[in-house]
Amino acid sequence: xxxxxxxxxxxxxxxxxxxxxxxxxxxxxxxxxxxxxxxxxxxxxxxxxxxxxxxxxxxxxxxxxxxxxxxxxxxxxxxxxxxxxxxxxxxxxxxxxxxxxxxxxxxxxxxxxxxxxxxxxxxxxxxxxxxxxxxxxxxxxxxxxxxxxxxxxxxxxxxxxxxxxxxxxxxxxxxxxxxxxxxxxxxxxxxxxxxxxxxxxxxxxxxxxxxxxxxxxxxxxxxxxxxxxxxxxxxxxxxxxxxxxxxxxxxxxxxxxxxxxxxxxxxxxxxxxxxxxxxxxxxxxxxx
Amino acid sequence: xxxxxxxxxxxxxxxxxxxxxxxxxxxxxxxxxxxxxxxxxxxxxxxxxxxxxxxxxxxxxxxxxxxxxxxxxx
Numbered sequence: 273x274x275x276x277x278x279x280x281x282x283x284x285x286x287x288x289x290x291x292x293x294x295x296x297x298x299x300x301x302x303x304x305x306x307x308x309x310x311x312x313x314x315x316x317x318x319x320x321x322x323x324x325x326x327x328x329x330x331x332x333x334x335x336x337x338x339x340x341x342x343x344x345x346x347x348x349x350x351x352x353x354x355x356x357x358x359x360x361x362x363x364x365x366x367x368x369x370x371x372x373x374x375x376x377x378x379x380x381x382x383x384x385x386x387x388x389x390x391x392x393x394x395x396x397x398x399x400x401x402x403x404x405x406x407x408x409x410x411x412x413x414x415x416x417x418x419x420x421x422x423x424x425x426x427x428x429x430x431x432x433x434x435x436x437x438x439x440x441x442x443x444x445x446x447x448x449x450x451x452x453x454x455x456x457x458x459x460x461x462x463x464x465x466x467x468x469x470x471x472x473x474x475x476x477x478x479x480x481x482x483x484x485x486x487x488x489x490x491x492x493x494x495x496x497x498x499x500x501x502x503x504x505x506x507x508x509x510x511x512x513x514x515x516x517x518x519x520x521x522x523x524x525x526x527x528x529x530x531x532x533x534x535x536x537x538x539x540x541x542x543x544x545x546x547x548x549x550x551x552x553x554x555x556x557x558x559x560x
Numbered sequence: 561x562x563x564x565x566x567x568x569x570x571x572x573x574x575x576x577x578x579x580x581x582x583x584x585x586x587x588x589x590x591x592x593x594x595x596x597x598x599x600x601x602x603x604x605x606x607x608x609x610x611x612x613x614x615x616x617x618x619x620x621x622x623x624x625x626x627x628x629x630x631x632x633x634x
Contacts, residue, residue: 311581311592311599318587325609330585483582519609523583524618 275301275343278362291318295362300342307337307487316342320357325519327526328427328509331480332357335398335425338487339363340494345394346380348373350408352400353434353511354427371408373397374415374424381422394494395422401442402432405461409441416470419501423493426463426504429511437514444533449514464537467504473544474503477537479530481523489538495551496544508534563608563627565590565601572624573598579620580612603630 278296280288294314305313316336322329332354339345342363349355351370359365368376377397384393397404404412404426412424430447432438437450441461448455467475474496476489486507493503510517510525517525530536540548567580567590576597584590589605590612592598599612608627616625 308578308582311578311584311588311590312594315587319605320587322585324607325611326585330583333585333587336587519611520614522609523611523614 275299299362300337302343305337307334307483310334310337310483316363317357317361320360322353322356323513325512325522326353326509327480327512327522328353328429329357331427331486331507331509332398334480334483334486335490336361336363338490339394340491341392341394344392345396345494346384348377348380348395348397348399350399350403351434352403353429354398354400358398371403372411373399373403373408374420375411377422377424378415378418378420381420385421392498394498396425396494397422398425398427400433401426401428401430401440405463406441413466413470416467416472416502416504419471421497421499421501423490423497423503423505424467425490425493426506427509428463428506429509429514430460431511431514433511433514460533463506464504464539467502467506468539470502472502472504473497473500474540475506475537476504476539477506477534479508479526479534479536481527481530485536492540492548495548496540499547500541500544561629561631563610564603564606564630565608565610565612565625566628567599567601568624568626569596569598569600571622575622575624577620577622580615580625583615584612585609599624 298314300316346364347358348366349358350368350373377395381395428442430443439449439452439456443456445459446455464475464477474493478489480486493505497503508529512522573596578592581590581592581599586605589602591600593600613625617623
């Protein structure tokens with residue numbers, strides 16, 4: 273997708289819905305957008321059926337703003353909450369079977385590099401904790417072992433929110449949920465360390481309390497994946513329904529968790545660090 | 561009947577801060593008008609989660625946003 277694909281044929285302007293016309297006139301395609309400009313342009317993601325005050329929806333909103341090249345990006349998702357918003361964006365979206373997003377992404381990335389050898393095509397997987405760390409665990413791990421060059425983002429709501437609140441491998445120890453009344457008996461999986469061991473070249477853990485930082489992490493992960501290998505972001509996106517967080521307190525909860533077990537963490541290999549520093553230095557020079 | 565956020569534009573334009581816009585989970589729901597330096601709400605898109613009220617009133621103590629009841633169908 274790009275601006276040429278979304279442009280309206282002459283004569284049809286007055287028949288198109290307002291949202292679509294806005295996307296063409298004030299959209300993100302072909303522009304350098306900064307995340308601090310949110311609310312001043314037409315965003316790629318449209319209205320979606322996610323719950324009021326859902327911070328997964330917020331993370332996805334920032335994600336689409338932060339994409340370095342939305343016209344050359346393909347997003348993959350799976351069953352879970354995130355796909356409700358991902359499928360409402362002006363970026364191609366592929367719906368994998370539950371758990372096999374990373375396998376689909378591996379094939380897709382390889383096919384794209386054969387079909388467009390002189391173009392950078394970004395593939396990004398966004399799935400929940402169930403899709404990546406429980407049911408899709410094998411596929412996720414093996415895509416990392418094979419050093420596939422795409423980004424995996426885990427939007428971790430610590431519960432199976434779509435199906436009534438079963439515990440997942442990412443739920444914290446001791447937590448009682450609607451479909452897990454005896455409380456969870458095991459610790460939360462340490463996904464970030466797993467990713468590091470499995471061969472990711474860039475790993476980050478983040479709580480969505482600072483839009484600028486989220487955008488920076490997403491940009492870095494995508495840029496590093498283009499050249500070096502798999503990258504992984506573990507984002508805390510609370511489920512205010514299953515965890516009974518009043519919507520007004522959702523951001524407060526994210527800030528609190530950031531102080532405890534979701535402290536900002538970023539790790540990358542030396543060559544990635546060098547590469548990213550170079551790119552960010554160049555971008556700064558262009559700006560000034 | 562349901563709640564949506566409403567920005568007091570006169571009060572909001574004093575600060576030029578834009579923080580509520582950056583923390584709203586809905587796309588293009590809370591927007592920023594550069595001409596008046598104020599945030600404004602696209603009422604049809606607002607789900608009434610009050611995160612903007614938390615940012616404006618609880619965090620920044622500026623009290624520019626309040627929740628109002630809207631009626632539909634009449």
